[in-house]
Amino acid sequence: MNADLALARAVDDLRRGLAIRVTDGDAALHVLAAELAQPETLAALEVEARADLLLTPERAATLHITNQRAAAGARAVFVTRMPWHDLVASIATADPADDLAVPFKGPFPTRAPGRHGRAGEAALALLKRAALLPAAFVVADCAPAPDMLVADAAAALAWRRAPRLRVVSRARLPLAGAEDCQVVAFRPDDGGPEHLALVIGAIGDVPLVRLHSACLTGDVLGSLKCDCGFQLRAAVAAIAAEGGILLYLQQEGRGIGLMNKLRAYALQDQGFDTVDANLRLGFEAEERDFDLASAMLCALGVARIRLLTNNPAKTDAMEAQGIAIAERVPLVLPANPHNAAYLATKRKRQGHQL
Incomplete structure (x- = not known):
């Protein structure tokens, strides 16, 4: 074996x-x-x-x-x-x-x-x-x-240090606000979850790229506790305006999984912020593997990008894997009463440039 x-x-x-x-x-x-x-x-x-x-x-x-x-x-x-x-x-x-x-x-x-x-x-x-x-x-x-x-x-x-991915499917996928879209599905050779690239419009030599980690509660259910769903829709709109790629990574809850993210929500209800909740569960504050994103971009023939992010850790991770960052493009959205503390924690404790 x-x-x-x-x-x-x-x-x-x-x-x-x-x-x-x-x-x-x-x-x-x-x-x-x-x-x-x-x-x-x-x-x-x-x-x-x-x-x-x-x-x-x-x-x-x-x-x-x-x-x-x-x-x-x-x-x-x-x-x-x-x-x-x-x-x-x-x-x-x-x-x-x-x-x-x-x-x-x-x-x-x-x-x-x-x-x-x-x-x-x-x-x-x-x-x-x-x-x-x-x-x-x-x-x-x-x-x-x-x-x-x-x-x-x-x-x-x-295991996580050298992701090997292969394209298993490509198809046209018109989206609301981004009808000229193709989805490219990737499967890791190690049996991990599949990831998607949404190639929107003509990507050009230096496309606008967003790394978006899956968030079922925000992306699908419309949760107000985070900014994920709002960022997903805003990113699609921004990329549609000029062409680019959205990488949809199956790394729920900063890489701890859906069930553990819901456990973290329960701890947040007890008064712990999102970082301390993850630590109390036994995880690091950040468990995501952004090497996956660089491997997907390489498979798509993309080596230089404009990165749509507020998170300097994503910029550092891409550059460490040989993806040149021509520009960091901010994606700042207004807070609501349910996620204001969460956004403040991202800014103060995780270095997000909000």
Whole structure:
């Protein structure tokens, strides 16, 4: 089985609540997604030893354990579960939904990652790829089950760094306000979600380009909590006026997935801003992979663009992948009472030039 196929199947097993094995040389971890664990699946994992709880440093910081020597600087934090740390308490540790309602019942003793550090980091990367909470029950160096999928840690950590895409379809797609439009559908070779390019009008040598991350709540349902739907429609109109490309990237919620984005919304209802909500969930503030966009542009034969964005991180990402930015074109829209705080957070904490 090639590496991409093994990783894709490992992600699928994690999403179905099955345990996988992540290896790094002679070090190995058996990994079970915390949010999907059941009494019987946890018991099967713990045949040889009691499972640790694997967390990201972002979630560990919320638990106030990153100042401990064993966890400091680690990209994977191993919490040694105490006798009272049963399935319910462990899932509550991983899931911040009730952090305010149910105070933490620490302490949370940690162990140094040691030779399992890279396997733990890879396990968290696979959980993120599966759009699950990045937290897991893990047991180190136990005998593998015959049907357990094995994922290589180095391959998992490199998975997002070299996207390989191929065009699977092109078709005319007249849009409201942009009737001269062609849709180009891309499929990654690694089994990830498909992405779209909307080629509008005559694109010229230096087209106007927008990188738009999918937002079902804003783009489709008309949510007022964000500016995504408004930006999508404004971008289509701006590109239609002069010709260009809109890249529609399936990276919901800044790359954390729809279910986790809705979890973040629930945390925002508790008073946390969009950045702190993501961190409490165990994610980084930004999880999107803009290398996908540069790969799509290269496939379309585009090497120099005018980038329609307020986000300097997109400009930096495109330039780092060899796409020349002739100009950054702002896309600033008025706030409403429901997204004003969200826009302020993007400006103050994420550097958006609004």
